[in-house]
Amino acid sequence: MTPIEPPKNMPLSEILPATPTLLMGAGPVPIPYQVAQANGLVISHLGETMNRVIARVKEMSKYVFQTTSDHILGLAGPGSAAMEMAITNLLGPGKKVLILNLGTFSARFGELAKRVGAEVIFLKGEDFKPFTVEQVEAELEKNHYDALTLVQGETSCGVKNIHLGPIAAAAKKRNVLVIVDAVCTLSTMPFKMDEWNIDVVMTCGQKGLSSIPGVSLIAFSEDAWKIIEQRNPPHWCLDAKLANRFWSKHEYHYTAPVSGILAIHEALRLICLETLEKRFERHLLSSHALQTGLERMGLQLFIPKEDRLNSVVAIQMPRDLKASDVLKHMLQTFNVEISGAFGLPIVRIGQMGEQCRFQNLSKVLYATGMSFKKFGTPIDMNQGMAQIDSLQNRLDP
Ligand SMILES: Cc1ncc(COP(=O)(O)O)c(C=O)c1O
Structure with missing residues (x-):
């Protein structure tokens, strides 16, 4: 067999534009200098330095999510992986979920839930209008659900779920877990995890936080965590109990995306400072x-x-x-x-x-x-x- 030769040398400078393109789309977004600097570092993922970084990331996340919950995890993966982490740890065969569907990202929760074998019911929004409490209550009265999912800001069409707080209250009153995608909204507009009784909220680096893609954050309420403790999800990397080993007990789960975590540390720090x-x-x-x-x-x-x-x-x-x-x-x-x-x-x-x-x-x-x-x-x-x-x-x- 002919050996495979290395391809022609081509430095990135020959691929990238001479001046960086200004990213003004739906993400990724430009990052501050401090975030870029932090992203250029690699440190050990275990040990005292990383423990201190993780402790700070969790502390600052509590402020940004507006929660006192200690069940905050980071993960190596895009926003969709954080959505999948919520779904795989809380839903599966025998569980039923109501998906408030306003577009591509709301619907993604449904696709993820189907894959873990949950029963999935879509409530379709009308004419790009945010869901009302009455609409959601009518459906919650008809059927018992284990969880409800919604997106605070549906980026595929540009609609904001303005009744998020009251919808979450209506669901919690009926013992339905509330799972919220705050991927583009967290830190850009008010989000109050504890006050609104949200059970799970996730975001990723490259949107509201102005960090890099590839590292996401997720927070669980006590109610959600009690359920997680009883379950063994099919996804190993996304198993919240295993991830918690690293995020709470400083033990190995997988090699953490250290540079991205350092970048998110800086992004969170700048948010707290502002x-x-x-x-x-x-x-x-x-x-x-x-x-x-x-x-x-x-x-x-x-x-x-x-x-x-x-x-x-x-x-x-x-x-x-x-x-x-x-x-x-x-x-x-x-x-x-x-x-x-x-x-x-x-x-x-x-x-x-x-x-x-x-x-x-x-x-x-x-x-x-x-x-x-x-x-x-x-x-x-x-x-x-x-x-x-x-x-x-x-x-x-
Ligand atoms: C509201 C919302 N949720 C989830 C996602 C998925 O994020 P990712 O592409 O990082 O998986 C996006 C991406 O645009 C989004 O806008």
Whole structure:
């Protein structure tokens, strides 16, 4: 046999753009310098240094999740792995789950639950409207469920589940576990795990936290943990009891993603330093300026203001215009990337973490307006850009 030769040497610099693309889509998002620095380190995953890092990550996560629960775990994996960890540890054959389905990510909970053999019932949202308590209560009265899942911010279409707290209360009243995906919303808008009686909440690095992809966080309530202690899930890596060995007892489970954990440490530290209150204010200010700017330019937003998610804003595509043409032009001309969608006639702009800084906001607003204009949409750039003039000091203190 002919030996397999090494391929031609090609440094990353020949693949990457000369200046980094500005990531203004639905994630990953730009990361702060301190997070990037931390991500460049490798330390031992066991031992005193790592123990101290883990203790701090848990302590800071409690603040960000707004919980006193000690059942906080990190995992090597994307947001979907954290969703799978919730499902595989709490559901299985003989368990029934209600999936509040507003789109791609809400529905993913259902796919995961089917795979572990749970009985899955989808409650479909109407016309991209957030679920109401009445809708959910009507279903909970009809059937007994072991758990209910929902997404705080459905990024696939840009809707916010504005009645999350009351829905969770209605479920808990009936002994139904509440599992929430706060992947894009945590640290960008209020989320109160304990006050709202949430049993499981997960997030991942590359969205609201402004860290790197590949490391996620999950928190369980006491009620959820009692169930977990009785179960042996089919997934070994995602077994919460095994993961807890590392996250609470400093014992080996698998080799932890140390660089990503150091990065998330820094991301959490910066959030604590900024405080949630100020961070929510910054996100709101930036996202509202973006939304007003887009509308004043002449673009139409996909979701009405009252139900609109601020962390990922969906723009309705004008008829006869292809999203891929606009996105390609934006990337090639302005080196700014925003997201397409999962079959819907929209494009999406992220407003998470470092995306809500003055320069990033200005660049994405300008690039979006100019790119739609290029393809014939009537756009008033002056009106659109006038929105953001006064924001510099408030977004980059
Ligand atoms: C709301 C929401 N949940 C879950 C996910 C899945 O995250 P990941 O792609 O890291 O698996 C995403 C990703 O975009 C998301 O937006």
